[in-house]
Amino acid sequence: MSDSQVPVTTPKTAASKPAPEEPGRWHAVFREITTGSAIISVLAVVMALFVGAIMIAFTNADVQESAGYFFSRPADMLSAIWQAVSGAYSALFQGSIYNFRRDTFADGIKPLTETLTFATPLIAAGLGVALGFRVGMFNIGGRGQMLIAAALGGWVAFAVDLPYGIHLVAALVAGILGGAIWGGIVGLLKARTGAHEVITTIMLNYVAFYLVSYWLRDGFLKTPGSNNPKSPATKDTAILPDLLGPNYNLHLGFVLVIAATIFVWWLLSRSNLGFQFRAVGENPNAARVAGIGVQRVYVYAMLISGGLVGLAGINQVLGTTTSGFGATVDSSIGFDAITVALLGRSRPWGVFAAGILFGAFKAGSFSMQAAEGVPVDIIVVVQALIVLFIAAPPLVRAIFRLPTPGAPSRRLRLNVSQEVAAK
Structure with a gap:
């Protein structure tokens, strides 16, 4: 076999390898949102309201009564929990944002003005x-x-x-x-x-x-x-x-x-x-x-x-x-x-929004106690839980499986792993 007939093998070059997949624009936007500090504040409020709902359910008399015969009629206890939690948060909304039971819009919007007054x-x-x-x-x-x-x-x-x-x-x-x-x-x-x-x-x-x-x-x-x-x-x-x-x-x-x-x-x-x-x-x-x-x-x-x-x-x-x-x-x-x-x-505007939220808690807590018999102290506990969750961002990120700021995304880690394995 002559030299011209000998097959020539060339090493694989970087150009012959598939390029790592670039993260899309929407993926980058989503990652920026989920790694930001604002999402932690929002999720802290959500988690505090969830824990507050559990406390409302456990302190409700109907829930406690239906728990006595839970295994014979579990639907009664679930219905009592729903009525207690939904009634309490509905009263919180109507006492702080808008009261649908009022006859006119001017009367119905009065709770919102109370919220802004407390928030000032x-x-x-x-x-x-x-x-x-x-x-x-x-x-x-x-x-x-x-x-x-x-x-x-x-x-x-x-x-x-x-x-x-x-x-x-x-x-x-x-x-x-x-x-x-x-x-x-x-x-x-x-x-x-x-x-x-x-x-x-x-x-x-x-x-x-x-x-x-x-x-x-x-x-x-x-x-x-x-x-x-x-x-x-x-x-x-x-x-x-x-x-x-x-x-x-x-x-x-x-x-x-x-x-x-x-x-x-x-x-x-x-x-x-x-x-x-x-x-x-x-x-x-x-x-x-x-x-x-x-x-x-x-x-x-x-x-x-x-x-x-x-x-x-x-x-x-x-x-x-x-x-x-x-x-x-x-x-x-x-x-x-x-x-x-x-x-x-x-942040100034973050403080402004947080003040309105806490003003809503203050305004709505009285309505919640009057309409549903829920203690005002529940709102105080919810506020304390918000601080607790804000002070522990890793806990919030772990519960909601959010990426850690500064860490590479899962897609980027996968691309790097594939590139390493191909070498």
Whole structure:
């Protein structure tokens, strides 16, 4: 056989191998959604509502009665569970969104306005807590900041005589400044002494509570001729006007928190100061090397954070408790704001949506208790479960079999395995 007749074998080249299948566009979009943080918040709410449904079923009298003869008539227990859970969540919806039992649309939509009214201070305080989170500071002093804001702004609202409009603005500014000053003390202590903000905010909560309690009993907030620790009523010229008329509780404060949300979004996303906030929150040491005044950022951040929480406090005085306020005017909003900020992932519009959700929980829980006899505490447990699931993203991802952020997709792993096996 001549050389020309000898078969020539050539090694396989990379071009002769089938190219790995590229993930499709919709697959990439789906993966981006399932690996994002927003889906964890949504699924945390779903899981909390599911666990809440289990608790509603177990605490229902009809379910407990039918469980006694479950093996003889299991359908009765399943029907009782369905009636208990569906009735409770239906009442929650009708008490917070729309009541189909009302005759007119104007009456039926009233629960939604109640939800927005409850959500107003939650959104404002949640924005303040979220801003602290973005700077790497844990502001849990919402109660103290709200109380000081209510005290200073409330005093302007009932003790000062000013024309309509100017009086309202003056009370709002006084309240926001009160919260900003109380928060700024925390930032100053953090910047100058290195004191941890968790400790200082907790202590300042107690200081504010007992200070305002004293002012209500024997100080400038006391109602003349009364032994009840409650301030005088807000003057008409300082009350936040109704947005939809006297038949609804929704007031101008909701418009103010929309403006506050836009402001925080612009501050964090578009301003130079917001860039410094985010840089310090990511890595204060690197930010310091880059020439950012970290101590100054801490003070500015807590001033703005406290001012936003103060907006929540003065909203309560000028819009909700206009007949006078006591030392419990904060109504646990300062602590609920932490949950709102966590659920909103410290993003302004996420906090806005989370505040409305928690406002719906508050508004609907009373209807749920009145219509179905479900304890209001169930809603508190649901809120706590939301925080629990948000704090454990691996648990949520494992239950719903979501991909881990940063890990290669299953299709990409399969293509790599096939390529390795072919070599």
